[in-house]
Amino acid sequence: MEILIPVLIVAGIGLLAGIILAIASVVMAVPKDEKAEALLEVLPGANCGACGFSGCSGYAAALSKGEAKVGLCSPGGEACAKACAELLGVGDVAVEKKTALVHCMGSYDMTSDKMQYDGIESCSASTFLAGGITSCRFGCMGMGDCAAACAYGAISVCNGVASIDPKKCRGCSQCVAACPKGLISFVPLKKQAVVRCSNCDKGPQTMKVCKIGCIGCMKCVKSCDYEAVKVENFCAKVDPAKCVGCGKCVEACPRHVITLLEV
Amino acid sequence: MDLKFLVGIFLAAILTENYILNKFLGICPFLGVSKKLNTAVGMSCAVTAVMVIATAVTWPVYTYVLVPNDLSYLQTIVFILIIAALVQLLEIILRKYMPPLYNALGIYLPLITTNCAVLGVTMLVLEKGAADPNFGYVASLVNAFGAGIGFLVAMVLFAGVRERLELCDIPKFLRGLPITLIAASLVAVSFLGFNGIVDRLTA
Numbered sequence: 001m002e003i004l005i006p007v008l009i010v011a012g013i014g015l016l017a018g019i020i021l022a023i024a025s026v027v028m029a030v031p032k033d034e035k036a037e038a039l040l041e042v043l044p045g046a047n048c049g050a051c052g053f054s055g056c057s058g059y060a061a062a063l064s065k066g067e068a069k070v071g072l073c074s075p076g077g078e079a080c081a082k083a084c085a086e087l088l089g090v091g092d093v094a095v096e097k098k099t100a101l102v103h104c105m106g107s108y109d110m111t112s113d114k115m116q117y118d119g120i121e122s123c124s125a126s127t128f129l130a131g132g133i134t135s136c137r138f139g140c141m142g143m144g145d146c147a148a149a150c151a152y153g154a155i156s157v158c159n160g161v162a163s164i165d166p167k168k169c170r171g172c173s174q175c176v177a178a179c180p181k182g183l184i185s186f187v188p189l190k191k192q193a194v195v196r197c198s199n200c201d202k203g204p205q206t207m208k209v210c211k212i213g214c215i216g217c218m219k220c221v222k223s224c225d226y227e228a229v230k231v232e233n234f235c236a237k238v239d240p241a242k243c244v245g246c247g248k249c250v251e252a253c254p255r256h257v258i259t260l261l262e263v
Numbered sequence: 264m265d266l267k268f269l270v271g272i273f274l275a276a277i278l279t280e281n282y283i284l285n286k287f288l289g290i291c292p293f294l295g296v297s298k299k300l301n302t303a304v305g306m307s308c309a310v311t312a313v314m315v316i317a318t319a320v321t322w323p324v325y326t327y328v329l330v331p332n333d334l335s336y337l338q339t340i341v342f343i344l345i346i347a348a349l350v351q352l353l354e355i356i357l358r359k360y361m362p363p364l365y366n367a368l369g370i371y372l373p374l375i376t377t378n379c380a381v382l383g384v385t386m387l388v389l390e391k392g393a394a395d396p397n398f399g400y401v402a403s404l405v406n407a408f409g410a411g412i413g414f415l416v417a418m419v420l421f422a423g424v425r426e427r428l429e430l431c432d433i434p435k436f437l438r439g440l441p442i443t444l445i446a447a448s449l450v451a452v453s454f455l456g457f458n459g460i461v462d463r464l465t466a
Contacts, residue, residue: 009334009337017345025355028359029359
């Protein structure tokens with residue numbers, strides 16, 4: 001009979017704890033958002049933040065509340081957008097395909113290094129030394145911080161300048177964040193002209209540091225029939241919404257820094 | 264029971280009897296969660312809360328239920344049961360009233376259930392109480408709170424050390440856990456320097 005006392009005490013404490021927990025879980029129940037969980041299953045789970053929300057769970061929660069649009073997930077692409085639309089019961093949505101683009105063509109043939117750098121092999125580390133190793137203070141240093149950040153192997157560094165393969169780019173924006181010079185931004189994936197330079201110095205200064213950099217000569221602006229090209233801060237910019245990809249600015253550019261995006 | 268006694272217990276629990284660095288309890292969260300400062304602080308606060316609440320419940324259960332029935336050998340299993348239930352309760356409450364903290368703690372909250380530091384605190388205060396009749400319920404609670412704060416101090420200090428380690432050029436064979444354990448041992452050795460300080464302060 002003696003054994004009954006400890007058994008009863010332990011069982012009693014367990015039972016008491018169980019009852020308290022059961023009551024607590026009913027009283028303080030949190031309604032689960034089943035739709036958001038289903039959406040989370042569909043999303044790629046890369047937690048890259050390209051949609052503008054904090055990770056996939058944030059986007060799923062916003063989607064289920066109707067606060068976000070379907071198709072913001074670029075790594076997931078069309079398949080993911082369709083699955084989300086199906087779960088939410090909204091019609092098909094067109095996903096604008098976009099790709100990241102390095103706005104610099106300053107390879108070793110075009111720019112020179114202003115120092116013999118022997119430090120950590122990283123763009124962001126070398127920026128601390130006099131703003132980076134390349135003669136152009138805006139240009140690509142070619143040490144591949146962006147390539148290391150890319151989970152899809154879309155970025156290669158060749159001859160001192162990074163380039164992104166639009167076929168492999170999933171638009172996750174990791175490289176945009178990784179580039180210390182802010183050279184990478186998104187452009188819609190269509191036939192259009194893109195200015196591959198970010199140099200905001202005045203023309204003569206640009207000519208000193210780079211053989212190909214934009215000097216702000218305005219020839220592209222004059223050649224464009226659609227008012228798609230503008231020069232701001234001595235650097236040309238193409239508005240993708242207006243550009244039709246006629247290629248006139250590409251021909252007009254004396255520095256050959258405007259190229260046509262191949263699709 | 265004067266205030267000096269309680270302050271002495273509190274400081275001793277943080278410095279000379281630090282549960283991580285002196286008694287080597289709770290090493291798994293110490294190594295697992297100390298990578299970033301904010302998660303380290305969140306985890307330590309949760310552990311502190313659980314330690315105090317657990318001691319508040321286990322002390323009367325031990326003194327008024329187990330000891331009169333001659334069942335002190337059931338201490339371990341009963342305490343684990345109580346701590347597990349308390350952590351579950353805390354989780355439910357946090358999920359309802361503090362979702363950001365709940366999300367920040369994530370998996371670590373359930374892990375406190377099996378945290379040896381929590382169990383260690385609840386059992387060691389009883390050992391102390393048996394040795395010293397002055398060491399009653401209030402002193403036990405203060406000790407548990409001090410142990411939690413000691414946990415916090417160790418975690419925050421070590422999070423700082425680890426953030427520095429990230430930037431160091433460490434020999435390949437020491438990278439990862441080995442260098443972390445070496446750093447932890449050095450921090451623990453430095454805490455040996457506190458030996459005797461608290462006794463002098465409150466003597």
